[in-house]
Amino acid sequence: MKTMTIRQDGADEDAPVPARCADWRQRYPDLSLCPVRGVLDRVGDKWTTLVLLTLAERPHRFGELRRAIVDISQRMLTQTLRELARDGLVSRRVFPTQPPGVEYSLTPLGHSLLQPLLGLVRWAESHFADVEAARAAHDSATEEAA
Amino acid sequence: MKTMTIRQDGADEDAPVPARCADWRQRYPDLSLCPVRGVLDRVGDKWTTLVLLTLAERPHRFGELRRAIVDISQRMLTQTLRELARDGLVSRRVFPTQPPGVEYSLTPLGHSLLQPLLGLVRWAESHFADVEAARAAHDSATEEAA
DNA sequence: CGGGATCCTGCAAGATACTG
DNA sequence: CAGTATCTTGCAGGATCCCG
Numbered sequence: 001m002k003t004m005t006i007r008q009d010g011a012d013e014d015a016p017v018p019a020r021c022a023d024w025r026q027r028y029p030d031l032s033l034c035p036v037r038g039v040l041d042r043v044g045d046k047w048t049t050l051v052l053l054t055l056a057e058r059p060h061r062f063g064e065l066r067r068a069i070v071d072i073s074q075r076m077l078t079q080t081l082r083e084l085a086r087d088g089l090v091s092r093r094v095f096p097t098q099p100p101g102v103e104y105s106l107t108p109l110g111h112s113l114l115q116p117l118l119g120l121v122r123w124a125e126s127h128f129a130d131v132e133a134a135r136a137a138h139d140s141a142t143e144e145a146a
Numbered sequence: 147m148k149t150m151t152i153r154q155d156g157a158d159e160d161a162p163v164p165a166r167c168a169d170w171r172q173r174y175p176d177l178s179l180c181p182v183r184g185v186l187d188r189v190g191d192k193w194t195t196l197v198l199l200t201l202a203e204r205p206h207r208f209g210e211l212r213r214a215i216v217d218i219s220q221r222m223l224t225q226t227l228r229e230l231a232r233d234g235l236v237s238r239r240v241f242p243t244q245p246p247g248v249e250y251s252l253t254p255l256g257h258s259l260l261q262p263l264l265g266l267v268r269w270a271e272s273h274f275a276d277v278e279a280a281r282a283a284h285d286s287a288t289e290e291a292a
Numbered sequence: 293c294g295g296g297a298t299c300c301t302g303c304a305a306g307a308t309a310c311t312g
Numbered sequence: 313c314a315g316t317a318t319c320t321t322g323c324a325g326g327a328t329c330c331c332g
Binding site for chain 1: 293294295296
Binding site for chain 2: 040124
């Protein structure tokens with residue numbers, strides 16, 4: 001293995017993609033502690049992304065979010081919002097009216113996550129057809145083998 | 147609601163982020179069919195990303211992947227690789243040697259996904275400290291309320 | 293309206309054992 | 313070496329009821 005200078009505080013930011021990846025895996029043998037995994041787990045969460053994207057549009061109240069996301073259960077919405085608030089991605093403002101209103105909105109940090117997230121969305125938009133084609137090809141190939 | 151011109155074949159690519167998001171949600175009332183969700187579910191998968199990042203480094207054989215990812219079970223590795231191959235992100239080459247060797251590598255499509263993925267990784271690298279700080283602040287705040 | 297607390301279930305995923 | 317098959321379980325997540 002080639003010797004490689006690794007900065008103590010993080011990966012070598014000038015390193016090419018592969019080296020960066022290898023570096024991350026080496027520095028976090030316990031994957032549950034890896035910050036990258038933490039983020040990816042969140043993003044992959046069934047609802048987190050949907051909530052973030054919805055809030056990207058404009059601030060929403062609890063009920064608005066429920067209706068916007070349609071098939072989210074109230075339990076999951078509450079839970080997702082709490083974790084997002086805890087992570088500092090979403091802020092929760094309570095209006096002491098009657099009945100009480102609660103408004104959720106993206107924090108600057110949450111907004112910053114939106115950019116890479118949108119990168120993924122764009123990839124999905126432009127490459128989903130390829131994925132579907134690959135699936136069709138693969139499926140017909142394996143089925144004809146059977 | 148404001149009227150908005152939606153191109154038949156996809157979201158308005160010039161639209162600002164929020165409108166794009168709203169658009170996606172509207173066009174896919176059934177979220178399980180939404181291509182964006184499909185991609186995000188994959189990325190969020192506990193192992194998919196790890197495998198892709200590992201293969202980004204260089205092609206790996208099955209056993210190499212197992213050892214590289216350490217705490218993946220053989221079952222999950224097989225399953226993950228099969229789905230990635232089916233989606234056309236990873237290619238599988240069999241060498242008819244004795245004993246047989248199988249090499250997995252990224253396809254061009256898989257490699258293209260790497261870019262947005264790395265965007266997320268970079269976000270995690272640069273903002274994880276903020277998330278942890280937010281958590282600490284949030285936790286101490288709620289705990290003192292109790 | 294905006295949740296909290298409970299109960300219950302399905303499936304994701306680990307462990308183990310076997311095969312070409 | 314590179315998987316497949318089977319069994320088993322944890323827990324994500326839905327449904328439901330209640331409360332300030």
